[in-house]
Amino acid sequence: MASAATLGLSLFRRKPVRSMAEQAAADAAHGSLSRSIGLFPLVMLGIGATVGSGVFVALTAAVPVSGPAVMLSFVIAGITAGLTALCYAELASTMPVSGSAYSYAYATLGEFCAFVVGACLLLEYAVSASAIAVGWGQYLNELFGDVTGWQMPEAISQPPGEGGVVNLPAMALIAICAMLLIRGAKESTAVNAVLVVVKLGVLALFGIIALTAFKSENLIPFMPLGWAGVGSAASMIFFSYIGLDTVSTAGDEAKDPARTLPLAIIISLLVVTAIYLFVAIAAVGAQPWTAFSGQNAGLAVILRNVTGAAWPSVLFSIGAIVSIFSVTLAAMYGQTRILIAMSRDGLLPKVFGRLDPVTQSPRHNTWIVAVFIAVLAGVVPLNVLVNLTSMGTLTAFAVVSLGVMILRRTRPDLKRGFKVPLFPLVPVASVAFCLYLIIELPRQTHLLFLVWVTGALLLYFGYSFRNSVLARAS
Numbered sequence: 083m084a085s086a087a088t089l090g091l092s093l094f095r096r097k098p099v100r101s102m103a104e105q106a107a108a109d110a111a112h113g114s115l116s117r118s119i120g121l122f123p124l125v126m127l128g129i130g131a132t133v134g135s136g137v138f139v140a141l142t143a144a145v146p147v148s149g150p151a152v153m154l155s156f157v158i159a160g161i162t163a164g165l166t167a168l169c170y171a172e173l174a175s176t177m178p179v180s181g182s183a184y185s186y187a188y189a190t191l192g193e194f195c196a197f198v199v200g201a202c203l204l205l206e207y208a209v210s211a212s213a214i215a216v217g218w219g220q221y222l223n224e225l226f227g228d229v230t231g232w233q234m235p236e237a238i239s240q241p242p243g244e245g246g247v248v249n250l251p252a253m254a255l256i257a258i259c260a261m262l263l264i265r266g267a268k269e270s271t272a273v274n275a276v277l278v279v280v281k282l283g284v285l286a287l288f289g290i291i292a293l294t295a296f297k298s299e300n301l302i303p304f305m306p307l308g309w310a311g312v313g314s315a316a317s318m319i320f321f322s323y324i325g326l327d328t329v330s331t332a333g334d335e336a337k338d339p340a341r342t343l344p345l346a347i348i349i350s351l352l353v354v355t356a357i358y359l360f361v362a363i364a365a366v367g368a369q370p371w372t373a374f375s376g377q378n379a380g381l382a383v384i385l386r387n388v389t390g391a392a393w394p395s396v397l398f399s400i401g402a403i404v405s406i407f408s409v410t411l412a413a414m415y416g417q418t419r420i421l422i423a424m425s426r427d428g429l430l431p432k433v434f435g436r437l438d439p440v441t442q443s444p445r446h447n448t449w450i451v452a453v454f455i456a457v458l459a460g461v462v463p464l465n466v467l468v469n470l471t472s473m474g475t476l477t478a479f480a481v482v483s484l485g486v487m488i489l490r491r492t493r494p495d496l497k498r499g500f501k502v503p504l505f506p507l508v509p510v511a512s513v514a515f516c517l518y519l520i521i522e523l524p525r526q527t528h529l530l531f532l533v534w535v536t537g538a539l540l541l542y543f544g545y546s547f548r549n550s551v552l553a554r555a556s
């Protein structure tokens with residue numbers, strides 16, 4: 083029987099940073115990856131991973147809470163995303179391994195925290211994939227309605243509690259993505275660039291058309307529910323900024339990473355914030371803030387109301403459907419890779435790490451993930467999914483920011499391709515902004531998160547603690 087003291091020590095067992103690099107090298111199998119990705123594709127990667135259904139659905143959900151001051155909420159959420167992404171970049175440039183925040187936590191805070199972070203990443207990737215799919219379904223339904231005049235019945239397009247039984251379009255999208263992933267589909271840089279142009283194009287189109295109906299009266303009162311409203315709206319909008327950290331996952335393939343990584347993160351953040359603010363200003367100027375509540379596929383509805391014609395909304399919905407698709411795919415892909423990393427460390431059953439001998443894709447893992455995501459997308463309301471995603475992501479990001487500070491103290495000797503500027507101000511501010519948005523999330527989200535983490539702890543003590551590769555090695 084392990085005594086309390088040894089149990090305590092084992093919880094904090096850390097994976098040595100050097101062995102991480104070694105494992106990454108072994109994983110890469112072809113020696114080190116070539117440093118070939120330049121600034122422009124990195125920026126495209128950041129924008130492509132970040133602009134998903136968030137802005138298409140979160141804006142209309144946030145305005146009833148904040149009023150026209152939703153613009154300030156966008157700025158707060160954007161600053162949070164930017165600070166955390168910089169912290170991510172430092173750890174990624176120090177530990178070029180797969181597994182993201184989970185692996186960083188394993189090296190800095192120990193196994194127990196790493197496992198909890200892994201549970202948070204399941205919210206950031208798997209649950210976000212469900213959320214994106216639900217948002218995608220709304221625009222698909224809107225498009226159907228505009229083109230055929232026939233709206234899918236709520237019973238099969240809405241979850242229970244929102245007038246439906248199951249959300250089939252969202253589940254269908256997930257099934258398609260799972261099949262593509264199992265066949266080993268990976269988005270190319272060229273396809274991504276095209277999708278980014280489509281996304282930014284339709285959002286700009288929205289802004290320009292909505293601006294023609296701009297009435298300054300609609301901006302008054304600017305902050306009907308005060309700063310409290312602005313804060314909670316920021317926590318709802320944060321979802322639409324998740325994904326900037328994806329840039330740092332290309333850390334070991336970037337040309338001159340010390341310069342290009344931070345630049346790519348900052349440029350993607352500025353582009354994304356600019357387009358979101360443009361959309362937000364145009365939307366709140368086009369109709370009174372009280373008109374936003376309960377609008378599904380809100381931006382398409384605004385376009386239809388503003389122009390009185392169907393074609394702008396049709397064009398917009400097509401653009402959204404085509405371009406959001408890939409964000410679901412990318413989130414599912416990320417999820418399977420994190421589970422592989424956890425399974426290789428012995429913290430999850432081996433089935434997650436098993437690769438198909440022919441395609442080299444993690445077939446079982448992908449199906450398990452897909453079923454989980456599809457069930458959530460089918461029966462859980464969108465706002466619950468969005469808020470849970472943000473809760474998990476903000477927690478993981480806060481840990482990453484702490485990790486930056488810890489690793490600077492414990493391993494000052496490590497070579498860092500990129501260091502956050504103004505240390506320790508940036509990581510401290512990053513933690514503070516994350517905590518602020520976490521507090522602003524609804525009570526229900528906090529409770530669900532607690533349930534989730536409790537489940538993770540049961541799994542950890544029931545299985546992972548004993549099966550950990552590190553534990554068995556010692």
Ligand SMILES: NC(=[NH2+])NCCC[C@H](N)C(=O)O
Nearest residue numbers: 132134135136206210322324
């Ligand atoms: N890595 C991820 N979890 N990506 C999900 C990104 C969600 C994206 N920001 C959106 O607006 O839909």
